[in-house]
Amino acid sequence: MWLAILGIATNASTNANASRFRDLCPALANKTYFNYGGQGPLPTPSLEAITASWRTIQELGPFTTDVWPFIEQETSRLRRSLASWCGVGPHRIALTENVTSGCVLPLWGLPWEEGDELLISDCEHPGVVAACQELARRHNLTLATLPVLELCQFTAQRDLEGAVLEQLQTCLKPRTRLLVLSHLLWNTGSVMPIAAVAQHLQAHPQQPWLLVDAAQSMGSLPVAEAAQAADIYAFTGHKWCCGPEGLGGVALSERLLDHGQPTLIGWRSLEQESSAGSSWHRDGRRFEVATSCVPLFSGLRQSLELLSAEGSETERLERIRQGSQQLWQNLQALPGCRTLLSEPPPAGLVSFRLEGVETAQAVEALGQAGLWIRRLDSPDCLRACTHLCTLPTEIEALSAAVSELLP
């Protein structure tokens, strides 16, 4: 019973740091929320930025010479913000509807040859894997798996880089042309050594393309080193960045911009939008398609500014990790609870199993108490995320509620 009270009482912050951003998020006012890796809360100033953007577009346009400078301003301000987070030039950024589009649009236009091999880690999201399978079917490519799941579960984070590189060396074949690897694995919560992996791939005779799913890393980790090293570094604004759903982006390497053709082609892909004979844009815009919702650009930029105001990316990660470490330690102490990682998580994802408890039932029972976590299929486990706005009291409430679920 006292658990429910704790759950409700989380607004009375015991953590001054967490409360600044937190108080701007209506989603956090009536629940105890741990699904930032599914979708982040939208702060009220971001919703206000979205509606203000719509009002401006209606006042000046919606389709007039007067409105174009505003559209261009909102687009380029967001592109510059994302470029700055990724540590790349704005010309290397394409804005996309979601992380899947950011992965697949550039992937589909690379120069594939029959017999090329796609190497995919065993911790990738089913959507990206299914897209690779279909790509392989159409071009007669082969698929191979880079096993990292077991490594993550049984290797200390400090030894993970070496272990992943060794595994990669084993799996690379003469025909390997692509590696798909997430930066922050959505299931175990481990950080992959993307820059080292990229360097390793450069030494391979084929110099395979490196596609990085950054769905969980963007907004939770410092990403610049990885984004600079990958060919395709695809992210979304609606998870850890706490922006609106339906907007993401991708950072692209110079060599991808040299060799990649667009697939979904519309007026935004073309250098001269009124001519079908036009060249593609030389920069990331070649992977942009047609009309998107510009007010969402204003909203995501506002969310990025709110996060930046909370501290440097290193400071923000530190706050995220304070929460995930507290949760991990609490769970470790529960008999019958097994965390997927053998040491405190490097970021905000905490995955675990409960002996004798069915995961779907656990999610349902916790949800009925206003505590929101999710289950994952592969491996079958529960996942709770802590963000910089997570309160210590929330973590204690979740830990206690999980404890009560155990037989």
Next chain:
Amino acid sequence: MWLAILGIATNASTNANASRFRDLCPALANKTYFNYGGQGPLPTPSLEAITASWRTIQELGPFTTDVWPFIEQETSRLRRSLASWCGVGPHRIALTENVTSGCVLPLWGLPWEEGDELLISDCEHPGVVAACQELARRHNLTLATLPVLELCQFTAQRDLEGAVLEQLQTCLKPRTRLLVLSHLLWNTGSVMPIAAVAQHLQAHPQQPWLLVDAAQSMGSLPVAEAAQAADIYAFTGHKWCCGPEGLGGVALSERLLDHGQPTLIGWRSLEQESSAGSSWHRDGRRFEVATSCVPLFSGLRQSLELLSAEGSETERLERIRQGSQQLWQNLQALPGCRTLLSEPPPAGLVSFRLEGVETAQAVEALGQAGLWIRRLDSPDCLRACTHLCTLPTEIEALSAAVSELLP
């Protein structure tokens, strides 16, 4: 000078019909607007529906068991509305980000064979043409042109069906596997006989696929007959439907659902979203990708309801045509002004040229007087659109301003 006054005074409606919908659109309050074919105004109730949807998602979610029924409700209500407008079952509708995605996503997954020919009308949007060119490059297909531009300019609408079918018969080759034809041509404003064209294609040994760009028809014409007949009938919500930018859809034929593979694949394409080995959805959802902005769904549905409240689609077209006919007649009467069509337009697009006046300069001069039309490149002309909310006084103001531009 009196023109500017007229332009400003258009809120004092002289047309009771026009004012109901019109008064809900802030974009129409401070300008004289004729760019509905570029982007429609967003009514205030639609913006309110969008923000209310966001508030509900934040209150219930954003990622909880409590929010899924709301997401599912908003998605299926919009899908059913669009299906009803298209006269097809909801299973034949895919929701997309824009009309280009609706055209290209299903196109890219059809079973192409080297040497197949794509037949494309000479009045298609450059984005779709560029996508076909890239498709042809990748699969070694050939491209051919169906000339309809001249037909439209020199044939009465009542004779157009016969003329287009005759032209089609001339252009169809044994290897023709696709025809791309807009329903309402964005340049001349002519209506193409889509149902008759579809019937004609059925009789061809190859039964070519029919891709219809419905960017200008959806929301301005009755579309069911054409949407039922096409294989790919792709539209957007942000032009004549007056919904938010960044949301469209496509009606797909049963045979396309049988044979088309998705390209951009994400969790929404998969029958079991957590499994990469899952089948695609059997229905239109196989062409949906990943996270979209659900609040936009709520906004477009509100806009469709507001339009429906203005009368049946036939009644709405009648009001649109009253405006376009008035404008066409005024322009016809101006010496030095030549309309592209030789008779009043069948819908709301009025394209014309001014002798001795450069089109870009004309757009700029009119814009400075608060009158918004656009120019087109191919053919080089001006285009003004009338919607059901266009006032007779607005048309008189535009006509007089155009008259003053002439030497």
